[in-house]
Amino acid sequence: MALYDRIGRSYRRTRQADPRVAAAIRDALGDVDSVVNIGAGAGAYEPPQTVLAVEPSRVMIDxxxxxAAPAVVAVAEALPLADDAxxxxxxxxxxxxWSDVAAGVAEMRRVARRRAVFFTWWPERVADFWLLRDYLPAAAKTDARLAVRIEELARLLGADAEIRSVPVPHDCVDGFAAAFWRRPEAYLDAEVRAGMSVFATTEPAALEEGLSRLADDIRTGAWHRANADLVQADSLDVGYCTVAVDL
Known part of the structure; x- marks a missing residue:
């Protein structure tokens, strides 16, 4: 069973595209007329130029x-497209x-004529996010295991990669892992966490103590005192970025 066949059933309730993140992705894509969207999920951030969406989970496609653009059940490592399509x-x-990042990147280079673009994160910066650092070390270990280093992506892309930070707005409407950096109470919602793979793939029991401490710190005001600098910020660079290369 694909991971998102298991965890993705409520995905569209918590993972809507944020327009400011979408703008950053559009900027990274540049002036292109046709796009294959790999790991397309339920279609968030899918540009209008998309001609095919590739997604391993039927639950997400549904x-x-x-x-939306036509979608096929397939994986990044074997894209169902001709060369330079x-x-x-x-x-x-x-x-x-992805089970084989090198194979997936090679497939991107094979099917795309002009541009390859990722929206991803710097693992080192996300590791310092207050939620993982102060409350959920088990999730931090999951993130370290899952994450792909930006340097490795750039090496596999085989060209000078253009890396642009994408700050997360304080009212981000997409519930990815660090989206609620100024709204800590959101992390106490099990449905919100279920839409974040870093938590959905961490043993629930390993999160209980940290979530309990977070709830107490919100209730007593300790979280707000410790993070007073965040409470007034409009956006935060938590490590998300676009990585793009001309092919």
Whole structure:
């Protein structure tokens, strides 16, 4: 069973595309006319130029809008496209789930004529995110195991990669792992956590103590006192970024 066949059933309730993140992804794609969206999920961040969505989970495909691009059950490591079939290959918050990153990147280079783009994160920076650092070390270990280093992506892409930080707005509407950096109470919601693979793939019992401490710190005001600098911030660089190369 694909991971998101198990954890993705409520995905569209918690993982809506944030327009500011979407703009960063569009900027990274540039002026392209056709895109394959790899690990496309339910269609968040899918550009209108998409001609094919590739997704291993039927549960996720079934949540795609009726007017979305055609989707096929397939994986990054074996894209069902001819050589040089599209202008660009896009991979949004998905590379950490690939079984063979080198093979997936090679496939992106094979099918795309002009551009390869990732939206991903710097593992070292996310490791210092207050939630993982102060409350959920077990999830931090999961993230370290799943994450793909930016340097490794750039090496596999085989060209000078353009890396741009994507700060997360304080009111981000997409519930990815660090989206609620200024809204700590959201992490106490089991459905919110279920939409974040780093928590959905961590043993629940290993999260209980840290979540209990977080609840207490929110209730007493300790979290707000310890993170007073965050409470007034409009956005935060938590380590998310686009990685793009011309092919």
């Amino acid at each position: 949540q795609r809008p009726a007017d 599209v202008d660009a290959a896009l991979a949004v918050l998905t590379v950490h789930h």
